[in-house]
Amino acid sequence: MSAPAHAAASSDKPLAAFKGVGKTYPNGVTALEHLDFSIGRGEFLALLGPSGCGKSTALRLLAGLTGPTKGEIVRHSAGSHDVGFVFQEPTLMPWATVAQNVRLPLRLKNIEYQESRVQEALALVGLDDFRDAYPRELSGGMKMRVSIARALVTKPQLLLMDEPFAALDEISRFRLNDDLLALWRQLNCTVVFVTHSVFESVYLASRILMFTPRPGRVAAEFEIKAPEPRDGQFRTSPEYGAQCREISAALANVMADA
Amino acid sequence: MRAASHISFGERVLRLFMPIVALAIAIGLWEAVVRYYELPPYILPSPTLVFETLKSDWGTLSESLLVTLRTTAIALLLAVIGGVLLALLFASSRLVELSLFPFAVILQVTPIIAIAPLLLIYLEPQTAVLVCAWIVAFFPILSNTALGLASVDRNLQELFQLYGANRWKTLFLLRVPAALPYFLGGLRIAGGLALIGAVVAEIAAGTGGRGSGLAYRIVESGYRLNVPRMFAALLLISLAGIAIFALLTLIQHLTLRRWHESALDRES
């Protein structure tokens, strides 16, 4: 192997690993049980599974927003904890304008305020014209796009997204899918992406983890084979269709077993 | 982009004029009854007599009005300072909240009219009146602000945690703005209560105190059976209450109109 030693080491060592993780909420609901998987550096990982199976919980555990009640999560993050999080709900500050909301991570992390960064993030989600609007003046999908812009403004090394495109129309979703892929390549970051959509996960992910119904654990794992870079052609290719079919069938199986 | 108000012009006119018409009819009836039965002023003065008294006694009454308004304003200001500071303290320390909140409740549930005589023994009448007004105005501000500081959206809180926000940033960028609508709601209640507290304490102080507020004028006029003046002073107290409420509602609206649901234009 001619690859430099450190590159080889870093690709060996996963960014984070769930080891026998279980999470039982104080009200007695067990969301996750025996969850084992690892996240490789630079990978685009999709979490797929039925509603209520603990996908959001897994994401919050990964971000360190809550702790596991069983097992452990090993993190090998280099340097500062550089994470962007898109919550399932837009989670905007209603008293702040769109631009102020997007700027928030820079303020909280004491990064010097750069107008261009906010502008760039807003342009990416197509909301440059709404920088001075308040959240209540936006539609559900627009709020979600503000939330995405906010997560991107710090150019994070790890991007966690919880069904970010669920509230969008298909055209916007396809466009943001492509933008996200471009961004992922450009930033060389790691993305963990929760979705309900088999089609979306196959289009985006390099690997898909399928969860069982609650309590969630990994039921199956799929490597997605696709030509790089992916684009609209992949969406209509036979390989894409075949993989979607395979995973849809597996998902139906998982749901039927429950 | 803001939705225009959809209340029609006719509806607005109706909303504004119907209460005025109703009031005019009531006053007219009152005047008619007094004239028809030739009631003496010490039993029931006619509205015209009340207005005349208001005019002739304006010197004394306006002075008293200013005294009452001043007491109310100072008490409200002190209640805002005390209530907000204590709410912030509660928010930062659960121990402080657990140990002090019951006392705030006790202060609130004990009728102010029962506390006033005691305060009058220990304090100068003017100070006692101020303290009474403060006590009743303080609680809604404290409890509302504390509730607001505690009811921050959980996801937003996690977002702040994720980006490593320190306590101060979380306080000023998240909890304070989130608490603002609650605080303003409390303020609106407290404004009216401060006036009531001041009036109650003035009445408890009675002629024994050297007070000179509107309620004191009512007590004094009562002793002299100057019923028209009692009515005139009462009218001024009501107007003061309405003005305070209107002012605080305006402040609330202006502060929240850009973003809060409560200030949304009603559609359809």
Ligand SMILES: Nc1ncnc2c1ncn2[C@@H]1O[C@H](COP(=O)(O)OP(=O)(O)OP(=O)(O)O)[C@@H](O)[C@H]1O
């Ligand atoms: N804060 C909480 N307290 C108690 N129970 C919770 C909490 N959050 C989630 N749960 C429970 O944990 C389970 C998993 O929730 P989670 O939000 O992780 O599901 P999900 O896979 O993201 O579902 P969806 O696809 O519908 O978003 C659910 O049954 C839910 O009731």
Ligand SMILES: [Mg+2]
């Ligand atoms: Mg979820």
